[in-house]
Amino acid sequence: MVEIRTERLLLRPASMDDVPAFHNILSDAAAMQFWSTPPHQDEAETRDWVAAMMAISPGGGEDFVIEQDGRVIGKLGLFQFPEIGFILHRDAWGRGYAREALTPVLDRAFSVHGLACVEADVDPRNAASLRLLHGAGFEETGRASRTWNIGGVWSDSVYLTLRNGQRDVG
Template sequence: MVIPEVGTERLVLRGFRAEDLAAHRAEVDDDAAVTWAHRRLPLADSLRRWADRLDGWERDGFGMWIAELRATGKIIGHAGLQRLDGSDDVELGYYLGRSSWGQGYATEAAHAILRYGFEQCGLQRVVAVVRPENAASRRVLEKAGFRHERDGVFYEQQASLLARER
């Protein structure tokens, strides 16, 4: 499958390429960014994870994109849609390196990804998982129209599930 490219004013969301791995890892494998990840992955696990993400595109017609700055081509992280572990729900996720925080990139990506999911994939509902202490991510989700649905354990951590209807 050819992974579609989604563009915003400042970002390009595109398919992962093998040559992206080092730049992506350098951007997101930082202690501050890993604080919000479910866990830090060894390189071999990271490669498997990207292979799984590519399989998701084939299986579901959606998945994760590499997020890069339109002006420079710098990779700042990844974002997209995936199946929520152990569920049929489709989850919005984004993971940006610290150098990109506080600049509105996550919000910009979230809006573009939701538009893709609703318009191109025909999704009626998208969820997101956020840890209670991640106020910045919660604000991103609220700006994108998500509302708190319930608290629980997701990815082996206490978190909130937020949802957005079409």
């Protein structure tokens, strides 16, 4: 798997050394409000999560750790072609980092991996994610109710797709 340098970020493969940093992110209720699981309770859960990220096969997906100035601030990538997912530490929100990481990952999705589209499943209340994806040219393709039961609470989905050739990322 490659490393990608952007103006402010390093995107690189995960390693087990990333577990404490990811536990910090994935145990935060605010960052996990619209995630597909409840916040991680213990580091063992995060170890399994990082191990699963490392186990993605080259033909199955490409998920990146995001580092800024040597600190792990989150992850963004295609955890399973063609589905994209991302999460950043709360301290790193609102500075354009997700957008900066998204651009080269979408470039690779189309030009290296040859995907016809990239897809996302987002909670309709997740304004930041919807704005990020719409800004990159994703279009809503549908909605569904009660798609995820997370810790006993149902949430809904907005489905978005970016087709190759419909990019709008600067």
